[in-house]
Amino acid sequence: MNKKQLSLLIALGMTSQLVQATEAPIALAIHGGAGTIEKAKFTPEQEQAYRQTLKQALETGYQLLEEGKPSLDAVTAAIIVLENSPFFNAGKGAVYTFDGEHELDASIMDGQSRQAGAVAGVKRIENPITLARKVMTDSVHVMLSGEGAESFAKQQGVALVDNKLFDTPFRYDALLKAKEKLEKAKNHTKDYQAAHFALPMEFKMGTVGAVALDKLGNLAAGTSTGGMTAKRFGRVGDSPIIGAGTFADNRSCAVSATGHGEYFIRYSVASDICARVAYQGKSIEKAGNEVIHDVLAPIGGTGGVIIVDSKGNISMPFNTPGMYRASKSSTSPTYVAIFKEE
Amino acid sequence: MNKKQLSLLIALGMTSQLVQATEAPIALAIHGGAGTIEKAKFTPEQEQAYRQTLKQALETGYQLLEEGKPSLDAVTAAIIVLENSPFFNAGKGAVYTFDGEHELDASIMDGQSRQAGAVAGVKRIENPITLARKVMTDSVHVMLSGEGAESFAKQQGVALVDNKLFDTPFRYDALLKAKEKLEKAKNHTKDYQAAHFALPMEFKMGTVGAVALDKLGNLAAGTSTGGMTAKRFGRVGDSPIIGAGTFADNRSCAVSATGHGEYFIRYSVASDICARVAYQGKSIEKAGNEVIHDVLAPIGGTGGVIIVDSKGNISMPFNTPGMYRASKSSTSPTYVAIFKEE
Numbered sequence: 001m002n003k004k005q006l007s008l009l010i011a012l013g014m015t016s017q018l019v020q021a022t023e024a025p026i027a028l029a030i031h032g033g034a035g036t037i038e039k040a041k042f043t044p045e046q047e048q049a050y051r052q053t054l055k056q057a058l059e060t061g062y063q064l065l066e067e068g069k070p071s072l073d074a075v076t077a078a079i080i081v082l083e084n085s086p087f088f089n090a091g092k093g094a095v096y097t098f099d100g101e102h103e104l105d106a107s108i109m110d111g112q113s114r115q116a117g118a119v120a121g122v123k124r125i126e127n128p129i130t131l132a133r134k135v136m137t138d139s140v141h142v143m144l145s146g147e148g149a150e151s152f153a154k155q156q157g158v159a160l161v162d163n164k165l166f167d168t169p170f171r172y173d174a175l176l177k178a179k180e181k182l183e184k185a186k187n188h189t190k191d192y193q194a195a196h197f198a199l200p201m202e203f204k205m206g207t208v209g210a211v212a213l214d215k216l217g218n219l220a221a222g223t224s225t226g227g228m229t230a231k232r233f234g235r236v237g238d239s240p241i242i243g244a245g246t247f248a249d250n251r252s253c254a255v256s257a258t259g260h261g262e263y264f265i266r267y268s269v270a271s272d273i274c275a276r277v278a279y280q281g282k283s284i285e286k287a288g289n290e291v292i293h294d295v296l297a298p299i300g301g302t303g304g305v306i307i308v309d310s311k312g313n314i315s316m317p318f319n320t321p322g323m324y325r326a327s328k329s330s331t332s333p334t335y336v337a338i339f340k341e342e
Numbered sequence: 343m344n345k346k347q348l349s350l351l352i353a354l355g356m357t358s359q360l361v362q363a364t365e366a367p368i369a370l371a372i373h374g375g376a377g378t379i380e381k382a383k384f385t386p387e388q389e390q391a392y393r394q395t396l397k398q399a400l401e402t403g404y405q406l407l408e409e410g411k412p413s414l415d416a417v418t419a420a421i422i423v424l425e426n427s428p429f430f431n432a433g434k435g436a437v438y439t440f441d442g443e444h445e446l447d448a449s450i451m452d453g454q455s456r457q458a459g460a461v462a463g464v465k466r467i468e469n470p471i472t473l474a475r476k477v478m479t480d481s482v483h484v485m486l487s488g489e490g491a492e493s494f495a496k497q498q499g500v501a502l503v504d505n506k507l508f509d510t511p512f513r514y515d516a517l518l519k520a521k522e523k524l525e526k527a528k529n530h531t532k533d534y535q536a537a538h539f540a541l542p543m544e545f546k547m548g549t550v551g552a553v554a555l556d557k558l559g560n561l562a563a564g565t566s567t568g569g570m571t572a573k574r575f576g577r578v579g580d581s582p583i584i585g586a587g588t589f590a591d592n593r594s595c596a597v598s599a600t601g602h603g604e605y606f607i608r609y610s611v612a613s614d615i616c617a618r619v620a621y622q623g624k625s626i627e628k629a630g631n632e633v634i635h636d637v638l639a640p641i642g643g644t645g646g647v648i649i650v651d652s653k654g655n656i657s658m659p660f661n662t663p664g665m666y667r668a669s670k671s672s673t674s675p676t677y678v679a680i681f682k683e684e
Contacts, residue, residue: 109608114608114609115608116607116608120462120487120578121487121488138535139535139575140535140536140538140539140604141575141577141578141604142578142603142604142607142608143577143578143579143583143607144575144576144577144578145462145463145487145488145576145577145578146463146487146488146576147576148574148575148576148577149575149576151574151575152574152575155534192497193480193481193482194482196482197482232490232493232494233481233483233486233490233491233493233494234486234487234488234489234490234491235483235485235486235487235490236462236483236484236485236486236487237485241485241583241584241585242583242586242607242608242610243583243585243586243607243610243613244584244585247610261484262482262483262484265458265484265485265584265585266451266456266457266458266484266584267456268584268585268589268610268613271585271610271613271614271617272613272617275613275614275617275621276621279617279618279621279622280621
């Protein structure tokens with residue numbers, strides 16, 4: 001648009017067109033978990049299938065942003081694609097608990113209103129991210145757990161599904177392997193806790209998430225997961241914890257985390273990144289790198305985050321061999337990656 | 343100690359005595375909840391009884407600090423006194439859920455190691471703060487919920503008690519009143535959520551907590567609660583959420599919060615106060631006042647916090663008519679207060 005066109009719009013009082021004409025930035029980033037994700041572990045076909053699903057989730061959300069829809073819609077839509085895919089540890093394809101079930105956690109946050117919703121330990125909700133959003137919009141609470149969260153779902157007209165819907169042979173195999181390792185370790189340590197701590201990284205991670213900036217300048221973040229393989233005792237990780245796994249604030253940034261959840265809770269990872277941006281004036285790249293590489297990596301806090309700020313910048317740091325991720329913005333083309341240095 | 347005595351200690355290599363001789367600061371602050379706590383609501387005897395219990399909790403914890411015990415011990419001991427008292431909404435005297443039971447939440451954090459533990463929705467644990475501490479020290483997790491947390495307790499040799507142990511006629515009366523109000527409001531709104539939101543403040547608050555600095559310079563924070571009267575759907579408030587209701591970091595401060603939990607989660611209150619201290623170089627007084635009065639009060643986020651820093655400074659801001667509170671440090675005498683401007 002040239003100056004003449006701009007003057008004309010202003011003269012005609014066509015402010016809504018003007019808002020569109022200024023081409024407000026939009027941005028979307030998604031992740032499908034971080035961990036020991038190495039090229040040698042994939043057949044070319046498998047790798048292609050993962051990339052295809054990431055691309056589909058990204059495009060589904062990005063299209064909504066292009067249509068001028070809220071960042072909350074884009075985040076929800078992208079996460080639903082990832083929850084419905086058996087490849088990722090959320091919704092269908094979620095890992096198994098020690099008792100052979102699936103317990104799902106999710107959370108979502110609106111950067112404009114700072115409203116948030118979360119569910120922990122739900123077993124019969126097909127898309128936990130949509131229930132987290134209902135907790136945000138249709139309840140007076142932020143976090144609901146277990147059967148109580150399912151009663152709320154029922155009251156809201158959300159269908160309850162069979163827990164077996166989330167079954168996949170791949171994850172069941174992982175449970176058997178994890179239990180075998182736990183059993184062996186127990187002979188040495190006599191301690192379930194120590195044995196679980198010693199499990200390889202791939203049993204303890206896996207999450208999906210999305211962060212977005214919409215045309216109105218509003219940020220949103222969401223996260224969904226099945227948690228740790230062979231988890232027990234109603235363990236809650238960082239994914240449903242606002243401030244740990246998910247955070248959004250229009251004044252700084254939107255963050256979704258994936259990794260060894262206990263570390264992400266103890267270090268309030270998502271809100272700490274936003275605090276460094278808000279209070280220290282750091283870029284999201286610097287703030288994210290500091291927390292992931294300087295704070296978490298030295299103490300063994302493996303994982304990563306995706307971050308979007310209100311200018312549409314995107315950063316996706318991780319300290320593991322790989323992280324399923326994809327991004328797109330007004331100023332950067334579609335990017336889909338799995339391994340380091342792609 | 344004069345210069346001559348100091349020289350003598352150094353000459354004799356009596357460094358351990360020297361450490362004691364430097365008189366490292368210690369500090370303890372406790373709270374028993376914030377809310378519509380006004381003088382007119384108490385008989386002189388009742389007021390005296392509340393003050394007496396606060397004093398007892400403070401002295402129990404402070405004595406441990408004087409003996410050189412860790413801040414975690416002081417926090418735990420002070421909270422146990424408050425949990426065991428029927429006056430406060432934690433342990434015995436906890437509010438009732440909508441279904442007429444008690445569901446208890448607690449969390450604790452060590453400012454030195456940044457280790458943390460939390461339990462949510464436990465029904466049969468006499469002192470939830472001690473189970474939160476066991477989650478921290480004897481599990482690989484940070485947060486356990488519901489029956490799973492109780493299975494962990496059993497495995498750890500913690501006795502399970504009858505939920506009726508927490509009953510008090512005063513709180514049962516509050517449940518009946520709350521349900522009556524909910525029922526009336528429902529006729530207008532047809533909406534349980536809106537009705538619950540409209541409940542007076544006193545039904546939605548009440549928590550106990552403690553923050554401490556020990557002789558080694560280590561900070562700790564802990565919080566315990568029965569949550570909101572007539573809560574449903576497995577609602578989780580801020581008390582078991584590290585970063586929201588509880589946070590401790592030796593580099594900045596230790597915080598325990600009390601108030602309308604949903605706001606405290608959305609604004610990551612405890613970790614935000616520590617972030618303002620760490621990243622903006624603010625005093626705990628300034629950081630606490632900003633969050634309680636400038637951030638939370640304008641949006642209706644009622645409540646308060648207690649804060650201790652590594653120099654032994656104490657701050658206890660709240661935006662409600664009153665907050666049960668008490669404090670003592672190396673440089674400040676015993677202080678017990680309930681109402682504003684005491």
